[in-house]
Structure formats: structure tokens, C-alpha cells
Amino acid sequence: MNQKQKLIVLIGPTAVGKTKLSIELAKKFNGEIISGDSMQVYKGMDIGTAKVTNEEMEGIPHHLIDIKEPDESFSTAEFQELVRTKIDEISSRGRIPMIVGGTGLYIQSVIYDYHFTDAPSDLSFRNMLEKEAEEHGQDYLHERLRAVDPESASRIHPNNLRRVIRALEIIHCTGKTAAELQEKQSPELLYDTAIIGLTMDRELLYNRINLRVDLMLEQGLLEEVKYFYDQGLKDCQSIQAIGYKELYDYFAGKIDLETAVENLKQNSRRYAKRQLTWFRNKMNVEWFDMSVSNDAEKKFAEISKFIEGKLEIRANT
Structure with missing residues (x-):
């Protein structure tokens, strides 16, 4: 060892x-x-x-x-x-x-x-969020994240679209925030x-x-x-x-x-x-x-x- x-x-x-x-x-x-x-x-x-x-x-x-x-x-x-x-x-x-x-x-x-990559992904959901960002702006998606995961929203800048989408995708796929998933890893x-x-x-x-x-x-x-x-x-x-x-x-x-x-x-x-x-x-x-x-x-x-x-x-x- x-x-x-x-x-x-x-x-x-x-x-x-x-x-x-x-x-x-x-x-x-x-x-x-x-x-x-x-x-x-x-x-x-x-x-x-x-x-x-x-x-x-x-x-x-x-x-x-x-x-x-x-x-x-x-x-x-x-x-x-x-x-x-x-x-x-x-x-x-x-x-x-x-x-x-x-x-x-x-x-x-x-x-x-x-492990930051362990959470599952959903490509169709991700594409849908990217379209929403194009239509309504990045701040709109960031506010969506703030409503369900204020801890991640406080850390991720609205312009960091990739990370905002990933945080929303984690919740969509697992029903848990990134921080909650981390805690489960023990x-x-x-x-x-x-x-x-x-x-x-x-x-x-x-x-x-x-x-x-x-x-x-x-x-x-x-x-x-x-x-x-x-x-x-x-x-x-x-x-x-x-x-x-x-x-x-x-x-x-x-x-x-x-x-x-x-x-x-x-x-x-x-x-x-x-x-x-x-x-x-x-x-x-x-x-x-x-x-x-x-x-x-x-x-x-x-x-x-x-x-x-x-x-x-x-x-x-």
C-alpha cells in the first residue's frame, strides 16, 4: 500500500x-x-x-x-x-x-x-436549455438555477453558460443538487x-x-x-x-x-x-x-x- x-x-x-x-x-x-x-x-x-x-x-x-x-x-x-x-x-x-x-x-x-463527472447527463435536455438561453438570454437560465440550487447559482456567473446548464442538468437527471451529490459520495x-x-x-x-x-x-x-x-x-x-x-x-x-x-x-x-x-x-x-x-x-x-x-x-x- x-x-x-x-x-x-x-x-x-x-x-x-x-x-x-x-x-x-x-x-x-x-x-x-x-x-x-x-x-x-x-x-x-x-x-x-x-x-x-x-x-x-x-x-x-x-x-x-x-x-x-x-x-x-x-x-x-x-x-x-x-x-x-x-x-x-x-x-x-x-x-x-x-x-x-x-x-x-x-x-x-x-x-x-x-468526482465531478459522475452525475449522469441528458443531451436532449441540454440542447433544450441552450435554445432557451438563445431565446431568453443567459440571465433567464441563471435565475432558473437560483430557484432550484441557490448555492451553485451563487458560485457560477450567469455568463458561464456551460456550468449553469450542467448544474441544471444534474438536478434534472438526479433530483439532487451538485452539493447534495458530493455529500452522498462520502x-x-x-x-x-x-x-x-x-x-x-x-x-x-x-x-x-x-x-x-x-x-x-x-x-x-x-x-x-x-x-x-x-x-x-x-x-x-x-x-x-x-x-x-x-x-x-x-x-x-x-x-x-x-x-x-x-x-x-x-x-x-x-x-x-x-x-x-x-x-x-x-x-x-x-x-x-x-x-x-x-x-x-x-x-x-x-x-x-x-x-x-x-x-x-x-x-x-
Whole structure:
């Protein structure tokens, strides 16, 4: 029997402190970091996605950052394939792969043995939906999906017609949503995995999110988003990211800047809440509370000890 590859997964809501901790853990465990964020794949979307800077990396290799143009789509299945290849590459170098991020479904798809192609298909139904899209528009089909599978609709952009149709086809053929089918698979972990979750007092986390938005604006978020807006980039997956869609409304003259910033903060807080709910319900996570700021050294020691015990590895001293 082949021994499973070792893998560290560091998850948690936005602004909880994953980036800094991941660098320290990578140094300690001879690791390389794979981004587990669905939006950091896009080139030029740096400030709004809180992308790690070269300086912050401190020489630790990072993967799956800046691999897509902003007008390209990116799916869970593509992420799954790319990350599994990276895990093989990193492991072959005798280093420990680490997935770090907050996009729950993407990370879950990698570490568990999910099969995206198992659901049956119905070509005549698919052709019928394609005709409906031609007659009534893509938004019409997306609204149909939202009515029966709001979770998939929230992830799939209306312009990604192929994925909208596939999600509707799965329900038509099985009577179940894609997420429900995944749960029925009851897959095992593919890797020898230590899953670490960072959490924080809700009010403290929300304050950190609000401060992070203010800092992003100081760093030039408005200019970053305005560049894409002026390029005519719209109706694509990347611009649905929090931090971009709100400011697009401002540039389009739909709302004033103050409202756009407040919407951005509110949407970020709501997203953090959804992230925590997802991780708690879908994954077997060892949680560490990062609320006490002067406790960082102690928490790092606790997390390191957990990794050593779970993966049976020795850290660099």
C-alpha cells in the first residue's frame, strides 16, 4: 500500500491572519504554499484579493497566484487538477505542500476524493436549455438555477453558460443538487492531512475586516478596480469578487463612494460568516482561536505541535 502524501491545510475567514502564519509554518516545516483562494489566480487583482506580496513571502515558494487573465473563467474542477499536480511536484522535492486560503469548496475538492463527472447527463435536455438561453438570454437560465440550487447559482456567473446548464442538468437527471451529490459520495481524505482552522471573536474579526478595507483603499484599491473598469472588463467571473463588484457600482454611477465602501465592508463580513459556517459543516478542522493578539507565539507553538503529531513529522529547529 502506497503511503499517502503529507499535506498541511490552513483555512479560516478573511482577515483572520492566515498569510503571516502560513509563512512561519512553511519556514518551520520546509513547506511550499499553494493558494486556496479562487480569486488570487487573477493577474492584477492584487489589493482587492489581499494577495501576498513578494516581500511578505520571505522566500517561501507560492503557487497558483497570477495564473489567469481577469477575463478567463476558473472552475472548481480546474483548481482540483492544478493543485493535485502541485502537491505531487512539491512532495517529490521532499518538501511539505501547504494549501492556504478561504475558498472552502475548492479546498474540499482537492483533499477529498470527489468526482465531478459522475452525475449522469441528458443531451436532449441540454440542447433544450441552450435554445432557451438563445431565446431568453443567459440571465433567464441563471435565475432558473437560483430557484432550484441557490448555492451553485451563487458560485457560477450567469455568463458561464456551460456550468449553469450542467448544474441544471444534474438536478434534472438526479433530483439532487451538485452539493447534495458530493455529500452522498462520502469520500475519504486523499492525503495524510492536518487541517488547521483559524477563528476569532466575531466582533474583533469584523473590526479587522473593516480596517483591512480602509487599508486597501489607502493602498490604491480604487485605482486597481478603475483600471479594470476602464478596460471594459465586465460580465466575467473575476469582477464578481468582493471588492470589485461594489466599486464597479460606484464607477457606473449607481451609488456614491461612501455607500460602495460600506457595501464592501458589509459583504466582506457576510462572506467571513459564510466561510466559517462552511468549514465547520463540511470539514474535519482543528480550530485555533487567534483573538488574543499577544498570544501569537503560544498559538504558533500549539499549531506546530498539532502538525507534528498529526503528520508524524519533525519541524526545522
